[in-house]
Amino acid sequence: MSMTKEDILKKAEELDVKFVRLQFTDILGITKNVAITVEQLEEALEEGIMFDGSSIDGFTRIQESDMYLKPDLDTFITFPWRPKTGGTVARLICDVCTPDGEAFVGGPRNVLQNVLEEAEEMGYEMYVGPEPEFFLFEKTEEGEATTITHDDGGYFDLGPVDLGQDARRDIILALDEMGFEVEASHHEVAPGQHEIDFKYEDALSTADNIATFKFVVKSIANQHDLHATFMPKPIFGENGSGMHVHQSLFKDGNNVFYDEDAELGLSQTAKYYIGGLLKHAKAIAAITNPTINSYKRLVPGYEAPVYQAWSASNRSALIRIPAASGAGTRLEMRNPDPTANPYLAIAVMLKAGLDGIKNEIEPPAEVVENIYEMTAERKAELGIESLPANINEAVQELLKDETIKNALGDHVLEHFVTAKEIEWDTYRTQVHDWELEQYLSVY
Numbered sequence: 188m189s190m191t192k193e194d195i196l197k198k199a200e201e202l203d204v205k206f207v208r209l210q211f212t213d214i215l216g217i218t219k220n221v222a223i224t225v226e227q228l229e230e231a232l233e234e235g236i237m238f239d240g241s242s243i244d245g246f247t248r249i250q251e252s253d254m255y256l257k258p259d260l261d262t263f264i265t266f267p268w269r270p271k272t273g274g275t276v277a278r279l280i281c282d283v284c285t286p287d288g289e290a291f292v293g294g295p296r297n298v299l300q301n302v303l304e305e306a307e308e309m310g311y312e313m314y315v316g317p318e319p320e321f322f323l324f325e326k327t328e329e330g331e332a333t334t335i336t337h338d339d340g341g342y343f344d345l346g347p348v349d350l351g352q353d354a355r356r357d358i359i360l361a362l363d364e365m366g367f368e369v370e371a372s373h374h375e376v377a378p379g380q381h382e383i384d385f386k387y388e389d390a391l392s393t394a395d396n397i398a399t400f401k402f403v404v405k406s407i408a409n410q411h412d413l414h415a416t417f418m419p420k421p422i423f424g425e426n427g428s429g430m431h432v433h434q435s436l437f438k439d440g441n442n443v444f445y446d447e448d449a450e451l452g453l454s455q456t457a458k459y460y461i462g463g464l465l466k467h468a469k470a471i472a473a474i475t476n477p478t479i480n481s482y483k484r485l486v487p488g489y490e491a492p493v494y495q496a497w498s499a500s501n502r503s504a505l506i507r508i509p510a511a512s513g514a515g516t517r518l519e520m521r522n523p524d525p526t527a528n529p530y531l532a533i534a535v536m537l538k539a540g541l542d543g544i545k546n547e548i549e550p551p552a553e554v555v556e557n558i559y560e561m562t563a564e565r566k567a568e569l570g571i572e573s574l575p576a577n578i579n580e581a582v583q584e585l586l587k588d589e590t591i592k593n594a595l596g597d598h599v600l601e602h603f604v605t606a607k608e609i610e611w612d613t614y615r616t617q618v619h620d621w622e623l624e625q626y627l628s629v630y
Contacts, residue, residue: 189260189261190260190261190263191260192229192232192233192260194260195228195232195260195263196228196229196232198263199225199228199263199277202265202275202277203274203275204225204228204265204274204275204276204277205224205225205274205275205276206222206223206224206225206274206276206277207222207223207224207225207227207228207231207276207277207278207279208220208221208222208276208277208278208279209221209222209223209231209236209256209258209279209281210278210279210280210281210398210402211256211280211281211282211283211294211296212295212296212398212528212529212530213295214293214295214528214531214599214602214603214606215477215528215603215606216295216398216477216526216527216528216529216530216531218398218401218402220278221236221238221256223236225274231256231258231279232258232260234255235255235256235257235258235281235284236255236256236281237253237254237255237256237286238254238255238256253286254283254284254285254286254291255283255284255285255286255288256281256282256283256284257281257282257283257284258279258280258281259279259280259281259282259395260279262278262279262280262395263277263278263279264277264278264365264366264399265277265278265365266278266361266365266406267360267361267364267365268357268361268406268407268410278399280296280395280398280399282294282296282297282300283296283297292596292597292598292599293596293598293599293602295528295530295531295534295599296391296394296530298530298531298534298594298595298596298599299390299391299394299530299531299533299534300391301534301594301596302534302537302538302541302594303390303391303537305538305541306436306537306541309541309544309545310438310439311436311437311438311443311541312389312436312437312438313389313390313434313435313436313437313533313537314387314388314389314390314393314434314435314436314437314517315387315388315389315390315393315394315432315433315434315533316384316385316386316387316388316393316432316433316434316517317384317385317393317396317397317430317431317432317433317529318382318384318429318430318431318432318433319382319383319384319397319400319401319417319428319430319525320380320381320382320417320428320429320430320525321380321381321382321404321415321416321417321428321525322336322377322379322380322381322415322416322418322421322422322428323336323337323354323379323381323408323411323413323414323415324336324337324379324413324414324415324416324421325337325412325413325414326412326413326414332414332416333414334421334422336378336379336422337379337413352374353411354407354408354411354413355372355381355383357407357410357411358383358403358404358407358408359372359383361403361406361407362383362385362400362403365399365403367385367386367396367400368385368386369383369384369385369386370384370385370386371383371384372384377422377425377426377427378422378425380425380426380428383400383404385400387433387435387517390533390537393529393533394529394530394533397430397525397529398529398530401417401525404417417524417525417526418478418480418526419476419478419480419481419483419484419524419525419526420480420481420483420484421480423483426491427483427484427491427524428484428524428525429484429491429521429522429523429524429525430523430524430525430527431519431520431521431523432475432519432520432523432532432533432536433509433517433518433519434517434518434519434520434533434536434537434540435516435517435518436456436460436540441514442513442514442515442516442517443456443457444456444457444460444516444517444518445457445512445513445514445516447512451499451508451553452512452516453508453516454516456544457516457518458549458550459543459544459546459547459548459549459550460518460540460541460543460544461497461506461518461540461543461550462543462547462548462549462550463539463540463541463542463543463544463546463548464505464506464518464520464536464539464540464543465495465496465497465505465506465550465551466539466542466543466548467535467538467539467542467588467590467591468495468505468522468539468574469495469572469574469575469581469584469588470535470581470584470585470587470588470590470591470592471535471536471539471591472522472574472575472581472584473575473578473581473582473584473585473603473607474527474528474531474532474535474585474591474595474603475520475522475523475524475527475532475535475536476522476523476524476526476527476574476578476581477526477527477528477578477603477607478526478578478610479577479578479610479611479614480526481524481526481578482575482576482577482578482581484524485522485574491521491522492504492505492521492522492574493505493522493573493574494558494566494571494572494573494574495571495572495573495574496551496554496558496569496571497518497550497551497553497554498553498554498555499553500555501554501555501556501557501558502521503557503558503559504521504554504558505520505521505522505574506518506519506520506521507519507521520536522574531595531599531603534594534595535591535594535595537594538590538591538593538594539590539591542590551569551570552569554569554571558571577611578607578610578611579607579608579611579615582604582607582608582611585600585604586604
């Protein structure tokens with residue numbers, strides 16, 4: 188049920204709200220916010236709040252800097268970990284608009300909404316369920332982050348080995364108070380690594396939830412004097428953090444990915460969707476795996492999917508079909524990681540899937556063999572290609588893919604590519620510790 192302006196003002200009064208944070212994300216997926224007092228809330232709900240867009244990465248040029256934040260009324264929540272003494276702190280997620288009230292083409296949330304409108308015109312509603320992973324590390328006495336893990340736990344371990352369970356419990360309690368339906372939480376494979384899964388929702392709500400989740404995890408970890416990071420591969424030799432994305436399409440309340448008479452219960456529509464994802468996978472990687480560090484995770488041997496294939500049972504494939512039927516039928520894209528901007532990542536995956544449906548792109552045959560153990564000749568025989576090896580290669584693939592470029596729009600594409608080219612050039616020309624260790628005393 189949608190909230191009204193009156194609902195929010197009444198709720199703010201009942202909860203003794205004193206400050207409201209108006210949140211949005213920049214093109215790189217970093218959450219930004221401006222805080223207003225509750226006295227300004229009614230004006231913000233009616234007219235929005237102006238801010239300087241030229242100060243935000245990839246938003247506007249200095250000569251066109253005025254932008255407006257327009258709150259989405261259904262995203263009003265309070266922060267349960269903030270002290271209630273002196274007033275409660277609330278949050279509203281905002282769309283970014285131009286001064287004339289139009290949706291700003293460079294706003295990531297607007298990008299996703301555009302692709303969702305395309306799906307709606309085809310009769311589809313997208314549902315998404317993420318599996319975000321993260322590490323909890325100790326801090327120095329000065330409060331700086333380290334890569335020292337605070338436990339030696341492994342997959343599904345319990346305390347006292349899993350010393351992160353207290354922080355994870357408090358994260359879940361906070362999420363629960365904020366309206367999340369947490370389905371599972373556990374220690375992951377690597378020391379200090381954790382996963383919390385929350386129930387799937389419509390695509391826009393899920394993207395909002397991912398952005399909120401990352402903010403909550405970092406905030407609660409800090410209260411436990413720990414540093415939470417969504418960096419994909421902070422420790423060499425250990426599994427990295429991914430964010431598998433489960434996705435399905437519904438029409439008239441029914442899951443169109445399900446066909447009880449088909450093999451695996453997978454409809455032809457679902458197969459076309461898979462075909463679209465595989466066709467555009469290399470370009471999508473630039474958005475779903477957007478950092479240099481992302482590709483330190485995407486290497487064989489650490490359960491990370493690097494091969495463009497699909498399977499119902501094979502976790503070495505890029506796309507897996509979980510064992511579910513009926514309304515639960517879905518596909519799982521396994522390469523995304525939690526550094527991705529959730530709005531852009533979901534937008535490009537949906538755009539690729541819709542392209543597959545529109546153009547009836549048949550996927551290759553299901554791969555049941557372990558791709559990690561295949562020879563190069565066998566992979567070539569089956570037509571299995573690899574994802575890009577680094578962000579520079581991924582960006583080059585993005586620039587060749589008209590469908591994914593169209594999903595992002597010219598503004599987001601230009602600023603994203605520029606940021607990644609600068610990042611790659613800085614990394615490429617930097618002298619790293621590994622080089623000094625390998626060469627300094629030898630040559």
